[in-house]
Amino acid sequence: MNPRDFKELRRSAQDLTPQQRHILATDLQGTYPQNNPVLEQVDRAFSEHPRCPHCQHEQVAKWGRVQGLQRYRCRACHRQFTPLTNTPLSRLRKREKWAAYLEAMEDGLSVRKAAERVGVNPNTAFLWRHRFLASPAKEKPTLLRGIVESDETFIRRSRKGERRMDRLARKRGTKAPNTGMDPEHWVPVLVARDRGAVTTDSILPEVTSQTLKRSLVPVLDKDAVLCHDGLPSYFTLARETGISHRTVYAAHGKRVLKGVFHIQNVNAYHSRLKEWLERFHGVATKYLSSYLGWRRFLELKLPSVSFSRAILQAIVAPGRLHSFART
Ligand SMILES: [Zn+2]
Numbered sequence: 001m002n003p004r005d006f007k008e009l010r011r012s013a014q015d016l017t018p019q020q021r022h023i024l025a026t027d028l029q030g031t032y033p034q035n036n037p038v039l040e041q042v043d044r045a046f047s048e049h050p051r052c053p054h055c056q057h058e059q060v061a062k063w064g065r066v067q068g069l070q071r072y073r074c075r076a077c078h079r080q081f082t083p084l085t086n087t088p089l090s091r092l093r094k095r096e097k098w099a100a101y102l103e104a105m106e107d108g109l110s111v112r113k114a115a116e117r118v119g120v121n122p123n124t125a126f127l128w129r130h131r132f133l134a135s136p137a138k139e140k141p142t143l144l145r146g147i148v149e150s151d152e153t154f155i156r157r158s159r160k161g162e163r164r165m166d167r168l169a170r171k172r173g174t175k176a177p178n179t180g181m182d183p184e185h186w187v188p189v190l191v192a193r194d195r196g197a198v199t200t201d202s203i204l205p206e207v208t209s210q211t212l213k214r215s216l217v218p219v220l221d222k223d224a225v226l227c228h229d230g231l232p233s234y235f236t237l238a239r240e241t242g243i244s245h246r247t248v249y250a251a252h253g254k255r256v257l258k259g260v261f262h263i264q265n266v267n268a269y270h271s272r273l274k275e276w277l278e279r280f281h282g283v284a285t286k287y288l289s290s291y292l293g294w295r296r297f298l299e300l301k302l303p304s305v306s307f308s309r310a311i312l313q314a315i316v317a318p319g320r321l322h323s324f325a326r327t
Contacts, residue, residue, distance in 0.1 A: 103308070112125075157186060248261060
């Protein structure tokens with residue numbers, strides 16, 4: 001603004017009613033926390049596909065700024081909102097520390113270490129972890145194409161953090177009595193990955209053709225070829241759905257068919273996931289989907305989308321990350 005206009009603005013401010021004065025003061029305060037990279041990313045991600053959080057209408061108007069964020073007004077229901085309204089982050093404070101917190105997440109720090117690095121209380125760091133991960137936990141790709149590798153892995157069941165346990169807490173470091181399929185001690189996690197590194201996962205109540213079908217069929221492209229390790233459930237699934245599939249019997253020593261059909265990428269993903277999970281010393285099963293989402297986001301290979309941008313995009317514009325990236 002040129003100096004003359006500014007002088008004029010200041011003079012006309014003297015004519016404001018008390019209510020107008022209050023509104024203006026709030027607006028000015030809202031622009032105060034500048035250069036907050038997280039809020040800038042939030043604004044940018046939301047502005048690409050703005051939508052009213054109250055009525056889902058897409059016709060919205062910019063309506064000043066508040067607390068460092070763009071404010072909008074819905075043209076349909078006339079309510080005001082910011083990109084964070086009705087998101088898991090809406091009421092979180094200390095926004096100036098979010099950038100450091102997201103970096104700590106990218107580095108996979110434990111709650112305690114993240115709290116130390118960012119300078120917040122561990123309870124805050126724990127709350128933030130689950131607030132930041134609530135949307136990414138649900139954000140999964142909608143389409144896997146070409147050769148799709150699918151395999152299950154098993155994660156130790158843990159009731160960590162539950163107040164009421166109907167059995168004695170496990171002593172840390174003791175071995176679960178069985179390995180493999182015992183559902184009392186192990187949670188089956190299905191991971192499917194295509195050769196473009198597009199990856200999805202699901203926590204299965206048990207491994208059956210029906211649970212595999214529910215997880216895989218909605219995301220498989222019609223021309224996809226499913227590679228699996230020969231578990232009978234896959235044959236049932238293929239028979240019932242007509243999906244093309246290839247079996248790679250690791251036990252027979254034939255790990256790669258025709259030079260391309262194998263499940264080595266998905267098995268490598270399992271290894272990275274489990275190795276990365278070790279730092280958390282047993283993940284509470286009720287939070288497992290958050291950790292799986294966290295890992296998926298660390299492994300996202302989207303051009304020019306950083307980890308923090310992807311997380312924020314999932315929060316303020318859910319459902320858009322993958323479709324947006326693949327078009
Ligand atoms: Zn609305």
